[in-house]
Amino acid sequence: MASSLYKAQFALKICENHDKKELHAYCKTCDKKVCTTCIKEEHSSHDWETITDILREKKHSLPEECKEIRAKKLPGLKKDLHRLERKIQEEDTRFEQNKSVLNGSRQRYIDGINKLFDDKIDVCQQKSEATKQIYKDKREVLKQKVEYLDMVTTALDKDINTLPDHDILDMEKEMRDELEKALSYNTEKYTCTTVFLPGQMDVQVLENMIGEIHSMSVVEMNEIDRYSNVIMSIKPVSETNTWVKVKDDRHMKFLDRVGNELKVMKTTCYDLITSRGGDIALSVAEKRSILVLTQDEKTITTFDTKSLYPTYISKTENDDILVTLRDGGDDYNLVPTSSRVVQRMTLTGEVLHTYEFREDGKTRLFTCPLRTAENKNKDVCIINMLSGFSGELVVLHKDGRVKFTYRGDGLESEEFLPGDVECDVKCRILLTEYYSRAIHILSSEGMYLCKLCQYEQSVPTMISIYGDNLWCGFYDGKVKVCKYTY
16 A cells, blocks of 8 residues: 555656666765766765665664654654644634723723724734734644654555665655654744733824734744753843853853853852943852952952842843842741842942832832843832742832732732743833743733743743843753744
8 A cells, every 4th residue: 555655756766867777876975866877977976875785774774763753753743733723722812812902992982993993903813813824834734744754654664575665765765854844843932922902091192092912922043951950040241142140050151142151250149240331240149249340350349238138130221230139037037127128229339229118118018039120111120039939020110119019910820930020122021930831921011911932841930131132041951042023
């Protein structure tokens, strides 16, 4: 049966370049069958063997290779098919959510603006359909390749000794070609979705106030897999280079985008940032100080943080720094003398603002503040740990007034453990979350928008944006560099 299936497809035995010359040899350099004239001419310096010799080897190895493909490769490809199906379903759900938000907003406006809402829904649907079509196209191609590989590996495995010699070679070559193409369909490397962001009612700018349709996508460009412990800090200085801190490693590593260590700095610091001028500021908890170095690691200045231990540090738009500081007491069981603050400082140590209490001057803002980020609208975003298993995002106005607190509203799970926070040029807030293994996006007003990335195995811990590149560190030590478009 296998012979009849493939006879028409693999019957070529005569050289297409030299009339009536039989293809009796195989050029291993070019991975193709050749005739005697081919060997004398363009393949004279290549590595080749006779069909008989190479078939002897193939008949021995090919059945095992087919079994390995079916055992190790096809299951993963079928999982990719399932992921694509899920992404299509998620896009349907996302469209329904977008439509629901639009229709909810519609009720607040006068009858005359109904057409504007319908237009927005149409755009959402078009974008969702376009996204679904991308996934459907990928699904169809991958499905065909999986079905083909399933069929051809089974045929080669069962009928290897009955198939014509040339058929075996042709089948094997096409099988490997199709397998390579199929394996390139890694669904985790491409994520695209459409989100509708509603605005506030304003008759003067009604079109804008209805809201915007945001399309965001993340495409993985590189994966750095050289560390085995949690990525604790990731601070890019360009689109191609970043500083990385690995848990329990007393060094900061300066990497390029493919993972080469260009520089290693021995330090006990928790975190660092680089200024626009290239100077490096490090938070050194054990010395209760901030250390500022030149690019070649010569000390410019050191300023102490008095009785508090500096932990994590981030850079503001004005090239100041946000530093989280704490006393030496228990992480989560605070007493009246406990001190947990975030300070805005200059790189010379001048404290510009201290964030510690709410507007009443008594209620603490934080239990255990960790990572921070300044939004483009000057809001201050802080990851605040409530226990070893839960946390929240606290967003403050620049003057310290609480804008909102986010504890995972809109997520399926009631558990919420944020890791890191970052803001993009549209003032959206991105944060990593442990339980969902995902990067979540909020509007600048605290509205949950979507999961930008969701991983099946890895847990994202750190996130940072530089230009169009999104750098993400993971619990298992991996670092991924993605193209972030919106």
